[in-house]
Amino acid sequence: MASSSDSTTPVDDEVRRLYERYQSAETEAERREIALEMGELDGRRHAIIYERLETE
Numbered sequence: 001m002a003s004s005s006d007s008t009t010p011v012d013d014e015v016r017r018l019y020e021r022y023q024s025a026e027t028e029a030e031r032r033e034i035a036l037e038m039g040e041l042d043g044r045r046h047a048i049i050y051e052r053l054e055t056e
Helices: 010-024 028-054
Strands: none
Touching: 010 028
C-alpha cells in the first residue's frame, strides 16, 4: 500500500504549510491572516471539485 505522502498534491502541501504556520503563529493577527489564506485556498479547492463534477 502506498504511503500517504505518495498521493499528496500541491494543494495538500499548501494546506499543510498553512496549518503549520497557524500553529506557530504568535499573535491573533497572524492567526487571522493565515485563516483568511486557508479560506481562500478552500474556496479554490471547492471550485475545482464542482468544475470536475459538472464535466462528469
